[in-house]
Amino acid sequence: MTELATEATEDAPLGELTTRTMAMPADTNAAGDIFGGWVVSQMDIAGGICAGQFAQQRVVTVAIDSMTFIRPVKVGDVLCVYTKVTKVGRSSMDVHIEAWALRHRFGYRERVTSAKFVFVAVDDDGHSCEIAEEYRKAFVEGS
Numbered sequence: 001m002t003e004l005a006t007e008a009t010e011d012a013p014l015g016e017l018t019t020r021t022m023a024m025p026a027d028t029n030a031a032g033d034i035f036g037g038w039v040v041s042q043m044d045i046a047g048g049i050c051a052g053q054f055a056q057q058r059v060v061t062v063a064i065d066s067m068t069f070i071r072p073v074k075v076g077d078v079l080c081v082y083t084k085v086t087k088v089g090r091s092s093m094d095v096h097i098e099a100w101a102l103r104h105r106f107g108y109r110e111r112v113t114s115a116k117f118v119f120v121a122v123d124d125d126g127h128s129c130e131i132a133e134e135y136r137k138a139f140v141e142g143s
């Protein structure tokens with residue numbers, strides 16, 4: 001039987017824990033690893049929650065500026081997605097997103113991806129709209 005370590009293997013995640021989802025067999029590719037697209041979609045969901053809460057508005061993903069797959073995700077891992085708003089424009093927000101796999105549900109955790117997504121606040125018609133001044137002012141870059 002494999003013994004599971006309980007210590008984190010790396011530095012701590014950056015950002016706030018936003019979603020946790022278990023990787024299931026239906027999400028695998030032919031090699032038995034979890035599809036990168038599934039992982040990206042989990043990151044997109046978490047980023048959307050983060051940006052929507054920041055702007056207190058509906059948001060859409062406009063860009064994935066960088067995306068690094070560091071290690072594979074396996075069935076039974078719990079994918080923990082951390083998010084942090086790193087830049088705020090008139091309507092756009094850069095969100096640093098990283099996913100960590102909690103191996104075998106309760107084992108050690110490892111960073112598996114890191115990315116920068118850009119979200120835009122939109123109105124009911126889907127047009128970009130200004131993020132409220134109070135939220136933009138409250139944002140302190142690098143904090």
Ligand SMILES: CC(=O)SCCNC(=O)CCNC(=O)[C@H](O)C(C)(C)COP(=O)(O)OP(=O)(O)OC[C@H]1O[C@@H](n2cnc3c(N)ncnc32)[C@H](O)[C@@H]1OP(=O)(O)O
Nearest residue numbers: 060061062063088089090091092093118120122126127128
């Ligand atoms: C295709 C899909 O289904 S992807 C998944 C879901 N996402 C979507 O459906 C979004 C589809 N895209 C859109 O609807 C439009 O591109 C919108 C509404 C997001 C933006 O429309 P635009 O006409 O570009 O709006 P606008 O010119 O006002 O730009 C809005 C902001 O987005 C930023 N932006 C636009 N394109 C990009 C880009 N490629 N990368 C980074 N930022 C961008 C602009 O700099 C601007 O930022 P600011 O307001 O903070 O200065």
